[in-house]
Amino acid sequence: MSDAQVVFFDAAGTLFQVRGSVGGIYSAVARRRGVHVPAAELDRSFDAAFRVQSAEGLAHAGAGPEAEKEWWRRLVRQVFGTRMPPGVFPDFFDEVYELFRTARAWVLYEDTVPALKLLRSRGCRLGVISNFDSRLEDVLSGLGIGSYFERVIFSWQVRSAKPDGRIFRHALALMGVGPSDALHVGDSLDEDVRGARGAGMRAVLLDRSGRHRRWQGGPRIESLGELGALCAGAPGAGRFRWQRPDA
Secondary structure (H helix, E strand, C coil): HHHHEEEECCEECCEEEECCCHHHHHHHHHHHHHCCHHHHHHHHHHHHHHHHHHHHHCCCCCCCCHHHHHHHHHHHHHHHHHHHCCHHHHHHHHHHHHCCCCCHEEEEEEHHHHHHHHHHHHHCCEEEEECCCCCCHHHHCCCCCCCHEEEEHHHHHHCCCCCHHHHHHHHHHHHCCCCCHHEEEEECCHHHHHHHHCCCCCEEEEEECCCCCCCCCCCEEEEEEHHHHHEEECCCCCCEEECCCCC
């Protein structure tokens, strides 16, 4: 068995997800301003634009909330291209940027709160490590789960994005633990599992869709509810003890 004092979670795709889709939200807000672009078209355009910009680019775009917002302004302008009149875009962008700061744009997975409660009942310390920007703390608070986490570490804050080991090492330092005393739970093999392991931490792959069922590289769960089956520690023990060894 192996113990962990601290359990870190990824954020989007692990604890919560977009309500509907990014393209759906963009399309609805744009429609209220007289601009009609199908949600599916905006989803494809967003995915393509985000791949070009990348989370690593987000983490190095400049310091402070204004730099974050400017990065997103360029990306969203690229998503719409010529499909939105220049005179409409500024107010549209301000609205959607602030919308994604709130719980109206996101929804918790049903297994999130029970899993957090379980770990807290066992005395584990919890944190978040995410390729997000400074709106993340507002999102967690708006969804009612911010108080579960001792530390929330996001890529804009650290100037490093997963899978870069620096963001994981920074999180460990903030929590005051070594790599062997922490594990990370997330939905990406590269960013979460390989990134955490590269920093010397244990990792659990959250595979909600079951597309990695053939993966044999370590612990894999399809719901955060399965964390309970892996945890053998007594309530209040302050450790997360695996029922089966880590790979």
